[in-house]
Amino acid sequence: MKLKSVFFLFCLGAFMAVQAQEVDKAIVQKQANAAAAAAGDLKGVDTGEKDWKFSGAVGLNAAATGLWNWAAGGNNNVNGVVYGRFRLLYHKNNIAWDTNLDMEYGLSWIDQQYDPLQKSSDKLNFATKFGWEFQKTWYLTLLAGFQSQFAYGRAYDGTEAFDPITSKFLAPAYTDISVGIDWKPNDIFSIYISPVAGRLTAVYVGKNLQSSYLTEHNIDLEQTLKEKYAVYHYAELQEGVFQKDYTRNVRAELGLSFKGAINYAYKDLKLATTLGLFTPYAWDKTVMGTNENGKPIYRDNNRRFGNFDVDWTTAVSYQFFNCLQVTLSTDLRYYNGTKIAKEYTNPDGSIRVENGERVQFKGIIGLGVGYSF
Numbered sequence: 001m002k003l004k005s006v007f008f009l010f011c012l013g014a015f016m017a018v019q020a021q022e023v024d025k026a027i028v029q030k031q032a033n034a035a036a037a038a039a040g041d042l043k044g045v046d047t048g049e050k051d052w053k054f055s056g057a058v059g060l061n062a063a064a065t066g067l068w069n070w071a072a073g074g075n076n077n078v079n080g081v082v083y084g085r086f087r088l089l090y091h092k093n094n095i096a097w098d099t100n101l102d103m104e105y106g107l108s109w110i111d112q113q114y115d116p117l118q119k120s121s122d123k124l125n126f127a128t129k130f131g132w133e134f135q136k137t138w139y140l141t142l143l144a145g146f147q148s149q150f151a152y153g154r155a156y157d158g159t160e161a162f163d164p165i166t167s168k169f170l171a172p173a174y175t176d177i178s179v180g181i182d183w184k185p186n187d188i189f190s191i192y193i194s195p196v197a198g199r200l201t202a203v204y205v206g207k208n209l210q211s212s213y214l215t216e217h218n219i220d221l222e223q224t225l226k227e228k229y230a231v232y233h234y235a236e237l238q239e240g241v242f243q244k245d246y247t248r249n250v251r252a253e254l255g256l257s258f259k260g261a262i263n264y265a266y267k268d269l270k271l272a273t274t275l276g277l278f279t280p281y282a283w284d285k286t287v288m289g290t291n292e293n294g295k296p297i298y299r300d301n302n303r304r305f306g307n308f309d310v311d312w313t314t315a316v317s318y319q320f321f322n323c324l325q326v327t328l329s330t331d332l333r334y335y336n337g338t339k340i341a342k343e344y345t346n347p348d349g350s351i352r353v354e355n356g357e358r359v360q361f362k363g364i365i366g367l368g369v370g371y372s373f
Helices: 002-043 207-217 221-228
Strands: 052-065 077-092 095-110 117-135 138-148 165-167 173-183 189-202 233-238 241-245 250-266 269-280 287-290 296-298 309-320 324-334 340-345 351-356 360-372
Touching: 052 309, 052 324, 077 117, 077 360, 138 189, 165 221, 173 250, 189 269, 207 221, 309 360
Parallel strands: none
Antiparallel strands: 052 077, 052 360, 077 095, 095 117, 117 138, 138 173, 173 189, 189 250, 233 241, 250 269, 269 309, 287 296, 309 324, 324 360, 340 351
16 A cells, blocks of 8 residues: 555656646747747847948128228238038948048138139039948958039239239049059948059140130230149150140049048037048159259159059037037148249349249138038
């Protein structure tokens, strides 16, 4: 009897253990199915990340100065600058496409007899790059860019003398096309380098404008601008004898390119800065003669490997009260071969003018009406 009781209790315990195990398996399977369903639902949730992102800033900055019996002197003046900066970014899977457009135009009115209306700012910059991510944050990239301006630039002297054109749309114009590697760890920062970079520097003057300048002012405008922006080459007339040839409208170069960019936004603050470097694969230090300062002129016009063209632009804007905006924009340039005149005073008091390559810088601080998005 006692043995039967023990056997009965053993069988009962074994049965209950099996049942408990089946229940545990059912619970685990149910939880696993619920987790899989939740994961599937999560994939369909919109996290707010979009494939396309469009941002930018537009505005008008203005300033005015009024003087009345002002002993220190000066002139009444009004300044205005209108600008627009836009960025379109596409990023999905292993494809990234980043496009930027930067435009700016400004005028100044000065209360004076001659040259009262003067251009103060003029910029048209476009850049786009398309990349394929072959490894995390590293992209094989095709980049293209274009830089020029909208209107005539003139050498204002504040007198009744004629103010000649010093630049215009497509004179100069810089077009860059390259293939390289782009390191893009996020949507804010990128570094691009290309060993296969082409640069086209163009100076184009229409026939009507060229003809009117020759007829009315006896100025060969096309040759003047090509000389200023180094769009010419030295043709060998005979062995050892060279002469500048201005028949081409474009100077084409193949070289090494580098570009770094930061685009950052925090609430109403926006920062965009881009540094571009280019050096051509060229080296020809054949002396063509000497300039007005007695320095040698080389056949490659200083456009040789290791001499970098520099483009550095920065724009900072802060919006407050929904419509008012403070902006700071700077442009720094240095182009080998581009000649800029500068006056110097000799010891005897006379003035001499020297043409040479110089650092170009422009800065604008403004307060005006603007909108950022």
